[in-house]
Amino acid sequence: GENVEQHPSTLSVQEGDSAVIKCTYSDSASNYFPWYKQELGKGPQLIIDIRSNVGEKKDQRIAVTLNKTAKHFSLHITETQPEDSAVYFCAVINTGTASKLTFGTGTRLQVTL
Amino acid sequence: SAVISQKPSRDICQRGTSLTIQCQVDSQVTMMFWYRQQPGQSLTLIATANQGSEATYESGFVIDKFPISRPNLTFSTLTVSNMSPEDSSIYLCSVDVTGLYGYTFGSGTRLTVV
Numbered sequence: 001g002e003n004v005e006q007h008p009s010t011l012s013v014q015e016g017d018s019a020v021i022k023c024t025y026s027d028s029a030s031n032y033f034p035w036y037k038q039e040l041g042k043g044p045q046l047i048i049d050i051r052s053n054v055g056e057k058k059d060q061r062i063a064v065t066l067n068k069t070a071k072h073f074s075l076h077i078t079e080t081q082p083e084d085s086a087v088y089f090c091a092v093i094n095t096g097t098a099s100k101l102t103f104g105t106g107t108r109l110q111v112t113l
Numbered sequence: 114s115a116v117i118s119q120k121p122s123r124d125i126c127q128r129g130t131s132l133t134i135q136c137q138v139d140s141q142v143t144m145m146f147w148y149r150q151q152p153g154q155s156l157t158l159i160a161t162a163n164q165g166s167e168a169t170y171e172s173g174f175v176i177d178k179f180p181i182s183r184p185n186l187t188f189s190t191l192t193v194s195n196m197s198p199e200d201s202s203i204y205l206c207s208v209d210v211t212g213l214y215g216y217t218f219g220s221g222t223r224l225t226v227v
Binding site: 032034036041042043044045046049089093095100101103104105106 | 114117119146154155156158161205214215216217218219220221223
């Protein structure tokens with residue numbers, strides 16, 4: 001089955017700096033790559049996603065890049081703010097054969113003042 | 114995106130008892146997904162619930178321990194049976210309303226078994 005690795009497990013940045021979280025996957029047929037943000041006491045919330053026919057997608061301060069050849073994708077958060085502090089999960093799915101997501105292990109992001 | 118109401122939000126239960134978690138969605142959906150998130154861990158899919166058929170369980174999860182009901186297209190329940198402290202986790206339901214795989218999650222049920 002699909003295997004998703006996520007790094008780093010924890011990340012501390014100063015407010016205003018950038019944060020980058022990287023995920024690698026094993027199934028080259030995977031074609032949909034969402035990122036979720038989970039705040040304390042809440043369920044995961046979809047913040048951005050990318051499909052395999054696109055190399056980069058941006059939404060205000062967050063962006064996701066995809067390298068299909070290397071089988072990795074990354075979440076980029078610029079101008080970090082304290083409210084960005086949360087646990088971030090990447091996920092992967094092959095929409096042609098499965099309807100269930102495989103999640104990464106999560107990254108705890110701490111934005112300090 | 115869908116609005117998911119999950120109940121209860123948290124509970125503390127005695128070992129050996131059972132707890133039923135409810136998930137109500139504001140849209141009709143074909144599949145509803147149940148996840149477990151152990152403390153400080155990632156999300157693990159328990160089962161997929163389809164209306165009108167038995168749920169499909171992932172490896173390591175069995176119907177006797179996690180029976181699921183799906184009486185209609187907007188509602189599902191997950192029961193955690195004969196609980197032990199190892200069942201202490203957050204249980205989450207999830208749906209894909211758009212069919213584009215942008216899954217929405219409920220706020221979760223935080224279960225503590227003592």
